[in-house]
Amino acid sequence: MKRRAFVCGLLMAAVALGVGLRRSPQDADTLVWAADAEGGAPYVFQDPEYPQEQIGFEVDLAKALAKQLGRPIRFQQYEFASLVSGLERGDFDFAMNGLEITPERKSKVRFSKPYYVYKQQFVVRASEQRFHTLNDCQGRADVVIGTLEGTVAERLLDQLGIPKKIYPGAVEPYGDLALGRIDGVFLDLPIALYYARNHPKLKFAGPAIAPGYYAIAFRSRDEALASVFNHALNRLRQSGDLRRIYEKWGLWNDDQELGGDADEITAQAIRPWTPARFVPLLVEGAAVTVLVAVLSMLLAVALGLPIALARLYGPAPLRWLALGYVEFFRGIPILLLLYFLYYGLPVVAVNLNLGLTLNLAPLQAAILGLGLTYAAYEAEIYRAGISALPAGQWEAAAALGMSQSLAFRRVILPQAIRIILPPMTSDFVALFKDTSVVSVIAVVELSKQYQILSKASLQYLEIGLATAALYLALSIPLGHLSRYLEKKWGQAPGE
Amino acid sequence: MNNEMRISVTNVSKRFPDGKKGQRVVLDGVSLEVNAGETVALIGPSGGGKSTLLRCLNGLNSFDAGEIRVGAVVLRPTSPGQGNGAARQVRRLLGMVFQDFQLFPHLSVLGNLTEAPVHVLGLRQAAAHERGLRLLERVGLADRAHDYAGQLSGGQKQRVAIARALAMEPRGLLCDEVTSALDPELKHEVLGVLEDLKHDGMTLLLVTHEIGFARRAADRIVVLAEGKVVEEGSPGQVLDRPRTERTRQFLAKVLG
Numbered sequence: 001m002k003r004r005a006f007v008c009g010l011l012m013a014a015v016a017l018g019v020g021l022r023r024s025p026q027d028a029d030t031l032v033w034a035a036d037a038e039g040g041a042p043y044v045f046q047d048p049e050y051p052q053e054q055i056g057f058e059v060d061l062a063k064a065l066a067k068q069l070g071r072p073i074r075f076q077q078y079e080f081a082s083l084v085s086g087l088e089r090g091d092f093d094f095a096m097n098g099l100e101i102t103p104e105r106k107s108k109v110r111f112s113k114p115y116y117v118y119k120q121q122f123v124v125r126a127s128e129q130r131f132h133t134l135n136d137c138q139g140r141a142d143v144v145i146g147t148l149e150g151t152v153a154e155r156l157l158d159q160l161g162i163p164k165k166i167y168p169g170a171v172e173p174y175g176d177l178a179l180g181r182i183d184g185v186f187l188d189l190p191i192a193l194y195y196a197r198n199h200p201k202l203k204f205a206g207p208a209i210a211p212g213y214y215a216i217a218f219r220s221r222d223e224a225l226a227s228v229f230n231h232a233l234n235r236l237r238q239s240g241d242l243r244r245i246y247e248k249w250g251l252w253n254d255d256q257e258l259g260g261d262a263d264e265i266t267a268q269a270i271r272p273w274t275p276a277r278f279v280p281l282l283v284e285g286a287a288v289t290v291l292v293a294v295l296s297m298l299l300a301v302a303l304g305l306p307i308a309l310a311r312l313y314g315p316a317p318l319r320w321l322a323l324g325y326v327e328f329f330r331g332i333p334i335l336l337l338l339y340f341l342y343y344g345l346p347v348v349a350v351n352l353n354l355g356l357t358l359n360l361a362p363l364q365a366a367i368l369g370l371g372l373t374y375a376a377y378e379a380e381i382y383r384a385g386i387s388a389l390p391a392g393q394w395e396a397a398a399a400l401g402m403s404q405s406l407a408f409r410r411v412i413l414p415q416a417i418r419i420i421l422p423p424m425t426s427d428f429v430a431l432f433k434d435t436s437v438v439s440v441i442a443v444v445e446l447s448k449q450y451q452i453l454s455k456a457s458l459q460y461l462e463i464g465l466a467t468a469a470l471y472l473a474l475s476i477p478l479g480h481l482s483r484y485l486e487k488k489w490g491q492a493p494g495e
Numbered sequence: 496m497n498n499e500m501r502i503s504v505t506n507v508s509k510r511f512p513d514g515k516k517g518q519r520v521v522l523d524g525v526s527l528e529v530n531a532g533e534t535v536a537l538i539g540p541s542g543g544g545k546s547t548l549l550r551c552l553n554g555l556n557s558f559d560a561g562e563i564r565v566g567a568v569v570l571r572p573t574s575p576g577q578g579n580g581a582a583r584q585v586r587r588l589l590g591m592v593f594q595d596f597q598l599f600p601h602l603s604v605l606g607n608l609t610e611a612p613v614h615v616l617g618l619r620q621a622a623a624h625e626r627g628l629r630l631l632e633r634v635g636l637a638d639r640a641h642d643y644a645g646q647l648s649g650g651q652k653q654r655v656a657i658a659r660a661l662a663m664e665p666r667g668l669l670c671d672e673v674t675s676a677l678d679p680e681l682k683h684e685v686l687g688v689l690e691d692l693k694h695d696g697m698t699l700l701l702v703t704h705e706i707g708f709a710r711r712a713a714d715r716i717v718v719l720a721e722g723k724v725v726e727e728g729s730p731g732q733v734l735d736r737p738r739t740e741r742t743r744q745f746l747a748k749v750l751g
Contacts, residue, residue, distance in 0.1 A: 395555055396597035400611035400663055401586045410614055414601045 029071045033062055034087070035097035036080035038169075042194050042249050043098045044075075057249040058096055061115060064241050068232035081150070081451070084108050085460065087219055094225070095217040098188070100152050105217065112216040112229045115242070117256055119208030120153045121192035123185045125177060126203045133206035134186060137162045145184045146173030149452045152212045153186045166444060166452060170195060172343070178202060179346055179359060188212070190251055278453050278463055285449030286470045292366050292445060293432045299371025300431070301424075304378025311383050322379070329376035334369060334437050341365040342441040366438035374431050378424065385419035386412060425482035429475055446470060500531035500566050500588070500666045500698060502552065507561035508722075509547060521547045522558065523722035529667070534699040536713035536730075538706065540745055543720045545702040549669050552700070553589050554582025565589060566666070590660030594672040596652040598644035604631065604655050605640040608662045616663070623662075630658040634688050650681030654688055667698030674705060686712075706749055710734055718742050 035044040037054050044056040054075055066073040076092050083095040087109055101111050122134040122145075130140075137143045138160050147153045149166045157164045165182055167173045173185045178201045185196070189208045196202045218226045236242045246252040310322035329337075342365040349358035360368065389412055397407035439448035450467040454460045504527040513519035522544045529535045537545045550556040552563060554570060563570040568584045599607050608627035612618040618626070631637045634654040644652060653673055660668060670689065674682040686708050693699055693712055703709055709716055709730060716733040718726040718741070725741040726733055737743045 390597075392593060392595060392597040393599070396593065396599070397611075398555065399553060399586055399591040399593075400659070401583060401615045402611060403583070406614055410610060411599055415599075418601070 031066075031069075031071055031073045031094065032076050032092040033073050034076045034078035034083055034092040034095045036083070037077055038080070042190055042251065057245055057251060058098070060245045060248065061236075061242075062096065064236055064245065065229065065232050068235055069228060084217065087217055090219075093218070093222075094229070096214075098190075098214050099217050101213045101215050102152065102155075108220070109217040110220045110222060110226050112218070112226050113233055114213035114215045115233055116190075116214040116246070116251070118212055118214065119189045120156065120186055120210045120212070121189045121196075121208045122205045123174070123177065123187075123192050123196045123202050124183065124205045125180070126201055128183070128203070128205070130183075131205070134160070134162070134184075134209070137184065143183045145186050146176060146182045147186050148173075151188070152210065153188065156210055157186060166448075168440065174199065174202065175343065179357075181359065181361075193250060273453065273459055273463070275462070275466065278459075279466055281453060282446065282449055282463070282466055282470055285444060285446040286474065288363075288443065289432070289435050289445040289447075290474065292363070292370065292435045292438060292443065293428070295367045296370035296374060296435075297428050297431055299367060300374035300378045303371065303375035304382055307375060307379035308382035308386065311379065312386060326376045326379055329373050330380075332373070334373050334434060335440060337373060338365060338369040338438060338441050341369050362438075362441050362443045365441055366435075366443045370431060370434065370438065374427065377427055381420055381423045381427065382416070385416040388419050389415055422482065422486040425478070425485055429478050429482065432475055432478060433471075501564070502529040502589075502667065502698070502700065503527070503564045504548070504552070505562045505564075507548070507551060507558050507563060509544075509551065509556065509558040520722050522551070524561070525719070525722070525724055526561075527717060527724065527727075529698060529700050531666070531698055532696045533714050534693045534701070534712055536709035536716045537700065537702045537719055538704070538709060538716060538745075538749075539719040539725075540748075544722045545719050546671050548719065549591070549671050549700065549702055552669055553586050553591050555591075587663070588665060589667045589669055590663055590665035591669045592653070592656050592660055592671065592673050594675050596644075596649075596656045596676075598652055598655055598659070600644050603641050603643055604636065604647070607644065607655060607659050611659075612662050626662055627658075630661050631655075633661075633691070634658045635684070648681060649677045650684045653677065653685045657685070657688055657692075661692075667700065668692065670699065670701045670703070672702050672704065674703070674708075704749070706734065706746075718745065720745060 035054075035058060037044050037046055042057055044054050044058050047053040047055045059075070062073045062075070078086050078092065078095070080097060083097060083099065084105060086092060087095050095109075096115075099105065099111075101114065105111070124131070131137055131143070134145075137145065141163075144163045144165050145157055146165045146167055147157060148170060149168070154164060154166065165173075165176075167176075170187065170191045173182065173187070174195050176182050177185050178199065184205065185192070192204065192208075197204070216226075216229055218229075233242075243252055243256065246256060307322045307325055310318045311326070314322060341360060342362065345358040345360060345365075348354075349356060393411055393415070394407060397411040398404075402410070435445055436447035438445060439451070444452070446467060450463055454463045504525055507522050507525045508520070509522040510518040510520050525544070525548060527535075527548075537548065539545055547556055551558045551570070552565070557573050558570075559572050561572070563585075565585045565588050568581055568588065570581050570585060599610065602610060605624065605627050608630060609618075609620070609623035612623040612626060613620060628637060628640060631640055634657060636651060636654055636658070639647060639651065639655075644655065647655065653676075657668075657670075657673075673689075674685050677685065682705070686705065689699065689701070689708075690712050701709075701713070713730050716728065716730050717724055718733060718739075720741050726737060726739050728738075732738075733742065734746065737746060
């Protein structure tokens with residue numbers, strides 16, 4: 001969500017800064033091609049040697065097409081998930097970025113003839129003995145297969161009823177497979193070829209299956225443009241240029257001779273996503289959101305109080321340590337912390353020969369990351385609340401013979417809670433919304449479920465509204481609770 | 496009994512750090528005796544060290560030299576933050592009442608009275624309640640037992656604070672300008688409670704600006720100025736026939 005907002009922001013800035021030039025007379029011929037360089041190799045990605053340049057087989061294909069068409073093609077960075085909606089909005093002329101022909105996409109855009117036929121490749125650990133093909137995994141409860149969201153591979157896993165885990169990028173599932181967090185990865189052959197073929201700990205299981213097709217997407221009304229591209233693709237196929245490009249990237253295989261047609265490919269029945277199908281999934285996501293929020297808040301409270309006490313009353317080294325904790329976790333983006341806890345810790349454990357794996361489950365890493373971060377905020381709230389009380393209260397308690405700890409528990413803390421509770425509940429509301437960030441480590445909570453569903457169905461509006469309704473249904477009562485507590489506790493009785 | 500609860504301060508000195516200039520002497524070799532059942536009023540100009548002496552007596556402040564004995568407990572110079580075992584023993588013998596009451600606002604009036612007996616003395620809740628209500632009766636506030644401190648007037652708050660100190664059954668009471676924060680018409684209700692305590696034989700050490708009250712209630716008056724005891728004697732002698740110039744100066748200012 002955040003990334004999309006960021007990209008949208010960038011786009012708006014780009015428009016404001018004069019993308020108007022794009023349509024200036026000397027430029028009228030230029031076709032704007034959108035793809036996501038973050039999507040990775042081997043499609044379109046940044047040249048490791050010249051980071052400002054894009055390389056990849058689709059870059060080569062675009063160059064060849066430009067030559068055939070006699071028109072320049074300009075690359076435009078665009079987030080993969082938004083390619084279809086960006087096309088509909090008119091931000092560019094066509095999208096070519098490993099877009100699979102799916103019934104949902106087919107209903108929104110016009111596809112060219114496929115330029116690449118790919119299959120799905122099942123990859124397992126080299127040591128795997130339990131199963132040898134994807135079909136062996138059917139009906140096994142002890143197996144989880146990783147894949148990318150919104151892909152044909154994901155759909156196939158669903159059809160086979162095999163437990164899946166969804167990743168945002170192509171690198172992470174293979175990493176998790178090597179670490180033993182999942183049991184297999186099922187993804188497009190080009191991705192498997194690039195990332196897994198030479199991996200010492202991984203092997204291909206069975207032949208590639210389930211052909212799918214990459215095609216270029218145009219706006220539905222751009223029929224003429226699509227037909228010009230189809231001719232150009234045909235000429236590239238006949239001249240052998242297409243084969244040369246694929247061979248250069250190690251992507252050539254006999255399947256490519258087949259070609260195909262978008263209409264035949266999508267002749268399969270379209271299953272629309274009705275609320276009855278997506279709402280239960282969203283509710284499941286909401287339950288994960290609540291679970292993550294509540295458990296990380298409990299952790300934050302449990303850690304926050306001792307940290308606040310150490311800052312207030314601890315001996316010098318402990319005080320510095322507590323201050324360091326607060327400064328560190330308030331200064332580190334949660335995203336970075338989550339990445340470190342989930343992807344970084346296992347590597348650290350291996351490199352340091354710790355003898356333990358530190359292999360956190362996504363949910364554990366999410367709760368730990370949010371809990372550690374919010375503990376810093378809680379500690380500061382507690383410290384402020386406790387030090388707001390007059391020293392005379394400590395002295396009055398001491399004069400009655402109370403020890404420091406008794407005075408703290410019976411006199412100071414109950415009064416400090418009044419001061420602490422209102423900011424604490426608003427922190428909890430903030431934490432509740434921050435849970436959306438944990439989707440980056442493959443926790444499928446409400447925001448993530450929204451992304452997955454809306455990408456799979458392209459029904460951004462309906463699913464978006466349902467998601468927003470669920471968030472509000474949870475956060476509005478929280479807001480009320482916060483105001484109620486503020487009223488009830490915000491002032492001393494009688495005053 | 497007499498020796499058991501005698502308070503004796505011997506040659507106590509205390510300095511406070513004072514900005515960059517170094518240190519300010521607050522108590523300069525103060526010696527003082529309070530016998531069991533005696534009422535002693537500590538008077539003198541502001542900044543003369545009266546409150547500091549009182550706070551040293553129950554360990555809220557440390558001191559730099561000398562010795563304080565309360566019954567069998569001995570307080571000696573300690574660096575701040577050092578173990579306060581002796582201080583806690585002293586606090587069991589001497590209750591303290593503050594100028595600004597410092598009632599616990601999150602507890603009811605009765606809760607203020609039962610908190611320490613239950614959690615420090617280990618009294619049963621019912622016994623502590625009974626004791627608390629008896630003390631509220633004694634200070635004339637039995638009907639306010641279930642109100643909160645915020646609902647009381649200043650005079651009522653101070654009477655609750657006295658009852659709270661008494662709930663620990665101390666042998667003596669230290670009162671630090673307990674009427675200074677009160678409107679004139681509310682002072683008498685607090686002073687009346689103190690006079691009752693005196694008649695019941697409670698040992699009292701009072702820092703006060705109420706010269707009239709000191710004359711009426713005190714067995715002895717001690718004048719503390721610039722950290723030193725400048726005069727000490729019966730109310731009639733100190734207030735009517737002061738022997739030192741410093742006392743005369745002070746009385747002239749106070750009595751106008």
